[in-house]
Amino acid sequence: MAAGTATPLLLLLSVLCFVGASRAANVTYDHRAVVIDGVRRVVVSGSIHYPRSTPDMWPGLIQKAKDGGLDVIETYVFWDIHEPVRGQARRKDLVRFVKAVANAGLYVHLRIGPYVCAEWNYGGFPVWLHFVPGIKFRTDNAAFKAEMQRFTEKVVDTMKGAGLYASQGGPIILSQIENEYGNVDSSYGAAGKAYMRWAAGMAVSLDTGVPWVMCQQSDAPDPLINTCNGFYCDQFTPNSKSKPKMWTENWSGWFLSFGGAVPYRPTEDLAFAVARFYQRGGTFQNYYMYHGGTNFGRSTGGPFIATSYDYDAPIDEYGMVRQPKWGHLRDVHKAIKLCEPALVAAEPSYSSLGQNTEATVYQAPSVCAAFLANIDAQSDKTVKFNGNMYKLPAWSVSILPDCKNVVLNTAQINSQVTTSEMRSLRSSTQDSDDSSITPELATAGWSYAIEPVGITKENALTRPGLMEQINTTADASDFLWYSTSIIVKGDEPYLNGSQSNLLINSLGHVLQVYINGKLAGSAKGSASSSLISLQTPVTLVPGKNKLDLLSTTVGLANYGAFFDLVGAGVTGPVKLSGPNGALDLSSTDWTYQIGLRGEDLHLYNPSEVSPEWVSDKAYPTNQPLIWYKTKFTAPAGDDPVAIDFTGMGKGEAWVNGQSIGRYWPTNLAPQSGCVNSCNYRGSYSSNKCLKKCGQPSQTLYHVPRSFLQPGSNDLVLFEQFGGDPRLISFTTRQTNSICAHISEMHPAQIDSWITPQQNAQRPGPSLRLECPREGQVISNIKFASFGTPSGTCGNYNHGECSSSQALAVVQEACVGMSNCSVSLSSKNFGNPCSGVTKSLVVEAACS
Structure with a gap:
């Protein structure tokens, strides 16, 4: 922006x-x-x-x-x-x-x-x-x-x-x-x-x-x-x-x-x-x-x-x-719209169909629509409604636009599944003479600029005591420097054993401590509590010691009563303790600097030339407070683009002067709390279904195509903690497979809905596939099975019951087509196992 x-x-x-x-x-x-x-x-x-x-x-x-x-x-x-x-x-x-x-x-x-x-x-x-x-x-x-x-x-x-x-x-x-x-x-x-x-x-x-x-x-x-x-x-x-x-x-x-x-x-x-x-x-x-x-x-x-x-x-x-979320919801919307004439013409009439099951009917002259719900989180139910029997999977709703025929059940997905990945274009930002570099993304190598520790601006202000960050910065920057000096005499107890402990309390969100220009410790809050209580050993020298604290915000509070008054930054106490005493630094004079020197110099803007940049093949890595800059050519095509910041610490990135946001791949999710397969049945909450425990919360950062330009592009990073930009890579979004899994118990595809007035035979369930990109066709059937297959997209297996005709039938119907439909009929697949509810599973590739 x-x-x-x-x-x-x-x-x-x-x-x-x-x-x-x-x-x-x-x-x-x-x-x-x-x-x-x-x-x-x-x-x-x-x-x-x-x-x-x-x-x-x-x-x-x-x-x-x-x-x-x-x-x-x-x-x-x-x-x-x-x-x-x-x-x-x-x-x-x-x-x-x-x-x-x-x-x-x-x-x-x-x-x-x-x-x-x-x-x-x-x-x-x-x-x-x-x-x-x-x-x-x-x-x-x-x-x-x-x-x-x-x-x-x-x-x-x-x-x-x-x-x-x-x-x-x-x-x-x-x-x-x-x-x-x-x-x-x-x-x-x-x-x-x-x-x-x-x-x-x-x-x-x-x-x-x-x-x-x-x-x-x-x-x-x-x-x-x-x-x-x-x-x-x-x-x-x-x-x-x-x-x-x-x-x-x-x-x-x-x-x-x-x-x-x-x-x-x-x-x-x-x-x-x-x-x-x-x-x-x-x-x-x-x-x-x-x-x-x-x-x-x-x-x-x-x-x-x-x-x-x-x-x-x-x-x-x-x-x-x-997929399948977009496609299944589209089908739900179509089903609801089929019911619209009745929904707007009538008042709902509710009736119980048994424990945890309910029917709702909207009936007016010439129109009738019904919903049958099973709100049981464990058990499927079979219910009788209007003289007919209906099977209701647990935690599902069946929609009947004519009060008789089920057009959709929310637990039975007819839509295809699409698996995709952000495919890495490795080495895309490495030095241009590196033999492993992707040629079409060759860069001009990395330049760097060191962000100085502590106060460097003439407009810094000095005040006694510690100041809250947001009231000081007005959010003009994420960063606020707090700087003071500690005078240590040769006989002071803080030198006893050469080390003392520094204790700092902060409202958050991230804190780095520098003693005499060297990093002495750091800490961060979390989404559940931004508060920081840092205790770190520090080494002081006789005479004057410089203490610089860099406090960083990671977004301001957005919710809750009086959220606007939620503070940030170092509010104390700040104490130095040694074997024989303690020194409270909270009330001493502190000098404050809003923002970074690199921000004032607009180092993120490639159109502004700055002498701060150093071009050296032996540029520093894994060093805090450093800016990096390189050039790259945009990935070819129109697939979505992201940058993988694995190998970096924490910072912000700009592409052609436009910020793509804060990156923080070293901030890991907890090791526990995730599930391999989340059961949709039962009430959902924000922590019920989690993935990527123990991994970085985010490594991939979206670069909109409109941020990119033909020819050379500029990438600028401010790295706060330290990382290695040679490990950065560009990625593009690629579709791996399209899959579908339809059983004989599924309703027919909603687009084939036949109204009672049409007086035609209702079709049975069918499996449909469609390539996600215009101009693509189905080039390969990776897997097809009719019977009792198991697994998920990308990892399907044949069951004990399996039709020998499945692969050939699907190949004939789908290969070379942008989309296809295959009916789950004995005419197509025979009857490999009678008395068993059978399913058709297909995995295909598009090109």
């Missing part, structure tokens, strides 16, 4: 008038649904945050969302990137994003906030807001309300100026004010309730012509709609019988923290949660996230939120669909 010329906020947010929709729409709501031009709508929505991807990625992401069955794209508005300085803004075009959604024929839910949480630095607030005189955040405070109203009005006026509200013919059908305030409002007492009511009234007064919502706010006043956030919202009830049941955040996975294992959410459980919500009367559901993307620059919150914001979303960080 490169800074641009300071420009008035309104001009930067606005571009041209909206040209997508041609006529105004009337958007209202009733107790069942959002109503557009008098028609109740069943809505499927997904979150895509415009600053977490690039404008070049937006059209493809939005089209994949549309192809996945979405009606609406939901995004926050990020105050800090639009107004990093009060009244001025950077280029980050919200209007362009909203127009891109409109051009794809989708609607927008604009969540203005302006508090957004979102695991974003300072919850999306610009840090300058903290320094407004007399301000108190998110409460009945005049200074805060004035700033919040000013920005909210600016956003609304910008959208109106571009004609983007549905009432003007634009795509925005909903807006949100505040965000999850009900989770914390009790901490603010009566002032919090007054603020909430004020925010609601202020929003309505802006006359957008579309409804406003408040999420997680059970007492949201009319006409605002209170909505639900969570892993499950089927039991949620709006606070008024006049409001529809809406789910603004269905968490498709969870965010990653540095030092944490990688969380994921099973596809079957997410599909179950979606179907249960619509079964229980919901009509608007949004995935948070549908595409998570990347936390570029210093945008992460937390602290300790990782640079990757993949979120295990249906579209992954790199913009590729995640």
Whole structure:
């Protein structure tokens, strides 16, 4: 996120008038649904945050969302990137994003906030807001309300100026004010309730012509709609019988923290949660996230939120669909849409089918839809409904658009699985005369610049005592130097045995200690507690000793009551202890320097020439506080690109002057807590399904193709802990295999749904494969088995029952095709074992 010329906020947010929709729409709501031009709508929505991807990625992401069955794209508005300085803004075009959604024929839910949480630095607030005189955040405070109203009005006026509200013919059908305030409002007492009511009234007064919502706010006043956030919202009830049941955040996975294992959410459980919500009367559901993307620059919150914001979303960080999650949810959406005429015409009728099983029927003249749920986390059930028997796998919902025939069960995935990897282009940044280098990525070798220890700037300030970091830096940099001197006489007890102990307490997040210019110790906090208590032995010399502490933030707090007051940095005590005494340094004079010398010199900007850079083949490695720079040629093709920072410590990276985020491959996940195979049955939580325990939380860092240029590209690193840049490599995203596993118990593919009026024979289950990239065809069938195969994609095995015809049948149907379909029929495969439920498993390669 490169800074641009300071420009008035309104001009930067606005571009041209909206040209997508041609006529105004009337958007209202009733107790069942959002109503557009008098028609109740069943809505499927997904979150895509415009600053977490690039404008070049937006059209493809939005089209994949549309192809996945979405009606609406939901995004926050990020105050800090639009107004990093009060009244001025950077280029980050919200209007362009909203127009891109409109051009794809989708609607927008604009969540203005302006508090957004979102695991974003300072919850999306610009840090300058903290320094407004007399301000108190998110409460009945005049200074805060004035700033919040000013920005909210600016956003609304910008959208109106571009004609983007549905009432003007634009795509925005909903807006949100505040965000999850009900989770914390009790901490603010009566002032919090007054603020909430004020925010609601202020929003309505802006006359957008579309409804406003408040999420997680059970007492949201009319006409605002209170909505639900969570892993499950089927039991949620709006606070008024006049409001529809809406789910603004269905968490498709969870965010990653540095030092944490990688969380994921099973596809079957997410599909179950979606179907249960619509079964229980919901009509608007949004995935948070549908595409998570990347936390570029210093945008992460937390602290300790990782640079990757993949979120295990249906579209992954790199913009590729995640299969089978994307495909199975697409089928769920199609099934829900088949039920829409009944869902909007009738009230739900609930009945028990036995222990932990439930039927919901929506019936009106000429339409009927039903949902059969088994909420048992252990046992499959067979139930009788409308005179027919239905088998319900544990923790699943079957959807019957005609109240008779099952079109989909959430636990039975018809969608294919795609396995892919980031394939390393080894040695891509090694010295250009290295014989092992990948020729097309040959670099000019590494240059380096040493970042000096301690105070080097003339504008450093000296104060008695220890200063909190955020109030000192205003988040202008991650880094704050604390520097003081210790005078030691020859007979002082601290020299007894030549060593003393230095004890330092810090609010976090990372601390490095230097004695007389040499690293003496370091420590870090964690996502669960950023606090640091460091005790390290130090060697002092007679006379003057220099003590330099480098305190580093890793994103500012973004959630919780009074999160804006959560501090960072060394607040003490700082004590020196020896065999015969202790010296408290907390109240002595300290000199402070905000940021690094290299930051002031813009070493990350390749267009600025600096004499600091040294070109020497024998450059230092595994040394803290050092900058590296090299040149490279972008990997050929259009596959997504990432840099593997294995071998480095902790720092930040820039490609052609644009920050791709903080890297920290030495921060490892705990050894325990992961499972080889996570059971989707039963309630999900953020720590239920984890992978990569004992491994770095993140080694791969996304480089958007739009950051790259033809010919030579520049890569700059600031390395804080020490690493070896020769170990860095570029990687590209490659698909290994496409697989599918369909049993005779699966419903037919949803696209083959036959309505009762068509009076045709219903097809049976079939297996479908499709190459993920345009222009590819299926080139090889790696495995095919019909019978009782086992295993997972990439590791399938034949069972005791196996048709000898399977491979030949699949090869004939699929090889040379971009997509293919194979029916699970005895005509194709015979009957290798009677009386047994058989499955067809296929693994294929595309080229």
